[in-house]
Amino acid sequence: MPRLFGTDGVRGLANSDLTVELALGLAQAAAVVLGKGRVADGRRASGRRPIAVVARDPRISGEFLSSAVTAGLASSGVDVFDAGVVPTPALAFLVADFKADLGVMISASHNPAPDNGIKFFAAGGTKLPDEVEDRIEAALAQPKLAPKGGDVGRIRRFADAEDRYIVHLLSSLPHRLDGVHVVLDCAHGAAAGVSPQVFTDAGARVTVIGADPDGMNINDGVGSTHLDNLAAAVLKHGADVGIAHDGDADRCLAVDANGTVVDGDQIMAILAVAMAERGVLTDRTLVATVMSNLGLKRAMAANGISMIETGVGDRYVLEALAEHGLALGGEQSGHVIMTKFATTGDGILTGLHLVAEMARTGKTLAELAAVMTIYPQVLVNVRGVDHHSLGNDSVIADAVVRAEAELGDTGRVLLRASGTEPMVRVMVEAQHQQVADRMAEILAAVVRERLSAETP
Secondary structure (H helix, E strand, C coil): CCCCCECCEEEEEECCCECHHHHHHHHHHHHHHHCCCECCCCCECCCCCCEEEEEECCCCHHHHHHHHHHHHHHCCCCEEEEEEECCHHHHHHHHHHCCCCEEEEECCCCCCCCEEEEEEEECCCEECCHHHHHHHHHHCCCCCCCCCHHHCCCEEECCCHHHHHHHHHHHCCCCCCCCCEEEEECCCCHHHHCHHHHHHHCCCEEEEECCCCCCCCCCCCCCCCCCHHHHHHHHHHCCCEEEECCCCCCCCEEEECCCCEECHHHHHHHHHHHHHHHCCCHHHEEEEECCCCHHHHHHHHHCCCEEEEECCCHHHHHHHHHHHCCCEEECCCCCEEECCCCCCCCHHHHHHHHHHHHHHHCCCHHHHHCCCCCCCEEEEEEECCCHHHHHHCHHHHHHHHHHHHHHHHHCEEEEEECCCCCEEEEEEECCCHHHHHHHHHHHHHHHHHHHHCCCC
């Protein structure tokens, strides 16, 4: 059977793949696995019941799914603090700040409104490793906790959840944002109630779009996956910068005053150089994934900053940051993690620190982003192939070696098998677009020829 947990929690079409029954069961299973230190009646040895913080993004299905999760936890003897609609990184912060035993976020991030998801956080606000998720999945088929009388959990509103998070964000800033005009695109998502407030409190002049969630319009033509409206708004209002979040606000992408997109790699480059100058970039090292642009690695080398590369996914970035005790890492997609202030990607935090660097230096975003030259990057998805055989085919391996020899140090090649479908991703970077296009098509053709015939 396929694994229930994906790369970021349990996600699917609400009321079809992700049902009330599954949400209830997952919460009960999580209480068994994450409610540490319990004795037989559901209480801790200290006499205190386990505590959970539950939150959601504003999509309509989050209302019934959060009710199911809350019921599952409380019926298992867990006290629940309902934070309502807040960003995923706010939930992670609140779990740590409130010293809760676990947290549950109901969100499908950048997915369309009909989808939803459930993400669990451990004590300290950290995402769960695979082995803990597997234990929760296994606990679905095991007896549930069923305390009686006064030992069942209580449910309370987490009344100051947003305020705690806003104070935390403002306290992280190395410089105020006075004098900078920012357009914020909140994706009709969880950032709508926090991001405009915190940017205003930090001193920026703020224009807001995508901040009217109705339960069904989350990510609909707005946010970090649809930047055209943000670019148009920046030009219309003559703003200095645009900041885009996704539905649960764990991503940040930006647009400069000319309407040009500044992606996660460029944002990381700007922040890494700024943090290195201030002496707060631990070991002068940045963590990024293998999908980050070659230009990022070159920019870091030019500024005396090392890089550690991980597999694709913010969980792998987080693991490397924790293993090496580092301060900054992220993905091209805009998941940027600043470990001094967050245990996961935080789009609002990232945007604040990016704009703070503009205010501190007096430079435009375009000038700051010039620290990195983006190499043309081509990605071809070769579908319907036996992706499991990718690493065993010598002809494909030889084709990659030839391509890398031709590129030398002016580009790179990466072939990745999809983890969820019969597909191989062929990525080529080069100094010139036509070279990247040509090599990507050649390698895609080899993959298609070699692996298609072997597809069952």
